[in-house]
Amino acid sequence: MVISYILIGLFVLIDFITKQIFSNIYNLNELQEIIPGILNFGYVQNTGASFGMLAGKQFLFFIITIIALLIFGYFFSKSNIKTKKVYTIALILLISGTLGNAIDRLLYGYVIDFVQMPFLPIVGSTIFNVADIFLNFGVAMLFIDIIILDYYRSKKSKEVGQNEEN
Numbered sequence: 001m002v003i004s005y006i007l008i009g010l011f012v013l014i015d016f017i018t019k020q021i022f023s024n025i026y027n028l029n030e031l032q033e034i035i036p037g038i039l040n041f042g043y044v045q046n047t048g049a050s051f052g053m054l055a056g057k058q059f060l061f062f063i064i065t066i067i068a069l070l071i072f073g074y075f076f077s078k079s080n081i082k083t084k085k086v087y088t089i090a091l092i093l094l095i096s097g098t099l100g101n102a103i104d105r106l107l108y109g110y111v112i113d114f115v116q117m118p119f120l121p122i123v124g125s126t127i128f129n130v131a132d133i134f135l136n137f138g139v140a141m142l143f144i145d146i147i148i149l150d151y152y153r154s155k156k157s158k159e160v161g162q163n164e165e166n
Contacts, residue, residue, distance in 0.1 A: 004081065004092055011096035015130040016103060022114035031116060031127070040116040044127045047110045058109060065102045072098065087145040093138030100131030 023043050026032065031042035048055035072095045081088040104111040113127040120126075 001081075004076070004088065007092050008096050008099070011093070011130075011134055012099050012103070015096070015100035015134070018130050019104065019112035019114065023112050026114070038117065038119050040118065040127075041114055042116070042127065044113045045108070045110040046113045046127070058105060061105055065098060065105070068098050069095065069102075084145065084149075086141050086149055090138045090141035090145060093134040093141065097131040097134035097138060100129070100134065104131075 022041060026041070026043035028043055028045065031040045031044075033040050047058070049061070054060065072091055076088070076091040076095060079088040079091055101111045111129065111131075113129050113132075115129065116125070116127045118124045
């Protein structure tokens with residue numbers, strides 16, 4: 001469990017450092033094409049949620065962040081990395097991403113975003129950060145665990161139960 005806390009701290013630190021680097025390299029609202037049509041870097045201050053939704057609603061984000069951290073923390077405290085690796089890693093990523101963006105909101109009143117990938121369908125114009133990557137991978141891994149891996153764990157558990165009866 002200690003490694004899990006170290007990972008959360010490391011991921012939050014990586015997010016914070018990358019935000020500082022890009023906000024110091026680029027001017028506000030500047031975007032530079034790094035790989036044409038694929039990757040842009042820059043510096044944007046995001047006062048909203050994903051895709052700029054709910055811009056300026058900082059108190060709402062504060063409440064949602066507290067609730068999310070309490071929920072993630074509860075499930076994380078009940079998780080066991082030995083039996084549910086994907087689930088636990090998903091929670092580590094969700095906690096890290098939530099904390100990373102929460103730190104920005106507390107320090108600055110906005111989130112620092114700096115990466116854009118124009119080739120992505122639907123979200124190509126979105127600018128994001130490392131915390132957002134952690135959040136998206138965390139959600140994807142959580143769905144994989146809940147929808148796919150739980151099915152196989154349940155199936156395996158039933159097989160073990162049937163073998164014990166025989």
